[in-house]
Amino acid sequence: MSTSVVLPPAATQNTSNPLLIGSGLPPFSEIETSHVVPGIEQLLQELTQELHSVEAALQAKVESSPQTVPTWNELDALTAITERLGWSWGIINHLMGVKNSPDLRSAYESVQPNLVQFSNQISQSQIVYQALKRLRESDAWQDLTLAQQRIVEADLRDAELSGVGLSGERKATFNEIQQSLAELSTQFSNHVLDATKAFSLTLTEPEDVAGLPPSLLSLTAQAARDTGAEAATAADGPWRITLDMPSYVPFLRHAQRRDLREQIYRAFITRASSGDLDNAPLIEKILALRQQQAELLGFENYAELSLARKMAPSVAAVESLMEELRSASYDAATGELADIEAFAQAHKTLQSDPKADSKADEEPLKQWDIPFWTERMRETQFDLNDEALRPYFPLPKVLEGLFGLAERLFGIAISVADGQAPVWHPDVRYFQVANAADGKKIAYFYLDPYSRPAEKRGGAWMDECIVRAKESDGAVRLPVAYLVCNQSPPIDGKPSLMTFREVETLFHEFGHGLQHMLTRVDYAGAAGINNVEWDAVELPSQFMENWCYDRDTLFGMANHYATGEPLPEADYQKLLAARHFMTGSAILRQVRFGWLDIALHSQYRPGGSESVGEVSDRMAQKTAIMQPLPEDAFLCSFGHIFAGGYAAGYYSYFWAEVLSADAFSAFEEAGLENLDEVATMGRRFRDTVLALGGSRHPMEVFKTFRGRAPSTQALLRHRGLVSAA
Ligand SMILES: [Zn+2]
Secondary structure: OOOOEEOOOOOOOOOOOHHHOOOOOOOHHHOOHHHHHHHHHHHHHHHHHHHHHHHHHHHHHHHHOOOOOOOHHHHHHHHHHHHHHHHHHHHHHHHHHHOOOHHHHHHHHHHHHHHHHHHHHHHOOHHHHHHHHHHHHOHHHHHOOHHHHHHHHHHHHHHHHOOOOOOHHHHHHHHHHHHHHHHHHHHHHHHHHHHHHHOEEEEOOHHHHOOOOHHHHHHHHHHHHHOOOOOOEOOOEOEEEEOOHHHHHHHHHHOOEHHHHHHHHHHHHOOOOOHHHOOHHHHHHHHHHHHHHHHHOOOOOHHHHHHOOOOOOOHHHHHHHHHHHHHHHHHHHHHHHHHHHHHHHHOHHHOEOOOOOHHHHHOOOOHHHHHHHHHHHHHHHHOOOHHHHHHHOEHHHHHHHHHHHHHHHHOEEEEEOOOOOOOOOOOOEEEEEEEOOOOOEEEEEEEEEEOOOOOOOOOOEEEEEEOOEEOOOOOEEOOEEEEEEEEOOOOOOOOOEOOHHHHHHHHHHHHHHHHHHOOOOOOHHHOOOOOOOHHHOOHHHHHHHHHHHOHHHHHOOOEOOOOOOEOOHHHHHHHHHHOOOOHHHHHHHHHHHHHHHHHHHHOOOOOOOOOHHHHHHHHHHHHOOOOOOOOOOHHHHOHHHHOOOOOOOOOHHHHHHHHHHHHHHHHHHHOOOOHHHHHHHHHHHHHHHHHHHHHOOHHHHHHHHHOOOOOOHHHHHHOOOOOOO
16 A cells, blocks of 8 residues: 655644644744743643543443444544644653753743643543443454554553542542642752752863863863853863763863862762752652552552553562672672772872872772773773764764664665754754665654753753654654754864764664654554653664674764774774773662662652661662762752653663663674675664564564563673673
C-alpha cells in the first residue's frame, strides 16, 4: 500500500494563540509567555468537552447493548485529545528547558494544577477503563495487531496506576498527592537552577587560574563579560567561575589552587540545601507522598509501583544487578584510589596550597583533590588531556562523522534543513532524515548544542516534538525530535570545540533520536520511545556511544579544526587505553546513586527509624571508597529522582547498559572492520530495536535482534572489569 507523506507544515495557520494550533511544527517565533495561561485554559476547556462527548458515546453504546464491544477507532478518539494536549504542553515544557525565565515559570506553575487535574480525569475515567476492559476480554481482541494490544494493555495498567480503582475520599487524596508532587518537582528543579545561578567566583589574579586550560579561561572570561566586566579577556581576566558543568568540571580537574577547588567543590555539593532554596524539606515531602500514593494503589512501597511499568521484574532483581556490579567494581575502585593517593604524594609540587602548613604534607586527599589528581594521573599514564583533544573535535566535523555512521549502519541520509522550521534560538539547527537508498523522507530533528546557563537547563536530552503516526486518511505524519546538549559554545571565532565526553553525549542523544525517528509503528501510543519501558529506553542511546571508539567512526570525524589534520594514531590508542581508566570508581559511583534511589523508595519510611541522610550514609558505606563529607547534600540537586522521571528508576542506566553492551557485542562478533557485516547487523538493529519501539515487550525486541536473552558479560568486558575472551 502506498501512503502519502505529511510534511510538518510551516507555521502559517491563523489563530490568535499560536499555542493552540495543535499540530505541525511549533511556531517558536510567535510564541510569547503571555500565551501560556489563556492558551492552556482555553485548551483544557475544549478538551474537557471532547472527553465528555467521547465518554457519552461509549456509554450510550453500552446502554443500548451491554454486550457490545468498543472498536479501536472509538477508543482512539482519546488519542486525539491527548495528542492536542501533548502538542501545546510539549512546547511549554520544551521552552521551560531551553528558554526558561521567571515569567514563563510563573505561567507554567499557574496552569500546572489544572493540567494535572485534566490528566487525572482521562486516566481515571471509569467509562474509558471499562470500555478498554471489554475490548481486552472480547473476541475482537484477537483482531488487533500486537502493537494495538500492547497499547491497550498499557492504557489499562496506567489507568490502574493512576487510581481508576479508587473512589471517594481515597480518590480525592490520591489526586491531591498528584497535584502536590507535580508542584514539588517543579519547585525542586527551580531551586537547583537558581542555586546554581546564585553562585559565582570571580578570579582576578593570574596565580588563581594557574593550570586552567585555554578553553576554560575563554569561557570564564566570557562569563565575566556577560555579567558586566566588559574588558575581561582570556589572557588577563577577570575570570568568572560558575557551577555550570562546562565551568565546574574542568575547574576541579585543572585548577592548581587547592583552596579554590575546595571552595568551588563545597559550593557545588551544598547547592539547594539551605535558605529559601533548600530542597531537603521537599525531599522528605516527596518521599512521603510517593509512599502514600503507592499504598493507596496496594503496593508495599513506591519502588514496586515504579517497577510495575518497567522491564525489571522486581526490586530484588534490581538489587541483585546492583550487587553484581558493586562486587565486580569494588576492589578495582579501592585500588584506583590508592593509586591516586600514591601519585599525588609523588607529585605534590603540581598543586599550590596557600592554606597548607608544614603538617599538610600528611593530610590525606580530599574530595576536591580527586578530579585534579585523576586528571594529572591520566595525563601521565596516557599523556592524554581532555582539553588537548578539543581542537580535533569541532562540532561541524563531528556531525559529519555521526551522520556518516548513521548512513553506514542504518542506511539513512541526513541533510541540513535550516530555515525550514522556526527555532527558539539562533544557534539551533534543523536537519532532515531520509532513506539513503530512495531519498524518501523519514523524519526531522532540531539540534540545540550549546550551554546557555542563564536560560537553559543543564545536561543533555532528546525529546519528542512530533510523534510518528498514520492518520485517518492513511497519510503518515513524520516524527520530529529535539536534541539538546550543553556543550562548550563557539568562543573567540572558533567553532564549538568538543571534549571527547561531549562527543559521546551527542552520540547518546542522537541514539534516543534514532529510536524516535526510525520507528515504523503507526500508532503514536507505541511509536518511537512511547510505551518503551523506562529501563530499556537507554538501549539505543548507550549503544551509539560505543561507536565513538570505533576506528572508522572516530577517524571520520576527528580532524583538527584549523589544520584539518586527523587525530594522531597515538592519541587514538591513548583514548582506547584510557577508556577503562578509573572504571571501578565510575561504576561504583553510579551503583551508589542507583541503589540509594531504590533504597529511598523501598526501605525508607517517613518518620521511621532511619532518616534520609542515614539511608544515604548506609548506602555510601557499602558503595563508596571515600565517604562523602558530612555536609554533602547531593540529594538536594539530584533532579533525576526528585524532579525528573527517574524515581526508583536510576538503576535503569545499568539495566539498559546490559542490553546496549550486549547489542554492540553482536557487531563486535560480526567484526567491526568488516563493513558489509556491520551494515547487515545495522539494518537488523534498525528493523528491530529502532523500528519496533514500544510495540513489543523490550525482552522480545531484544531477543528478536540478538537471538537470545541479554547477558551482563559484554557490559563487564566493555567496562574493563573482565578481560576479553
Ligand atoms: Zn539517555
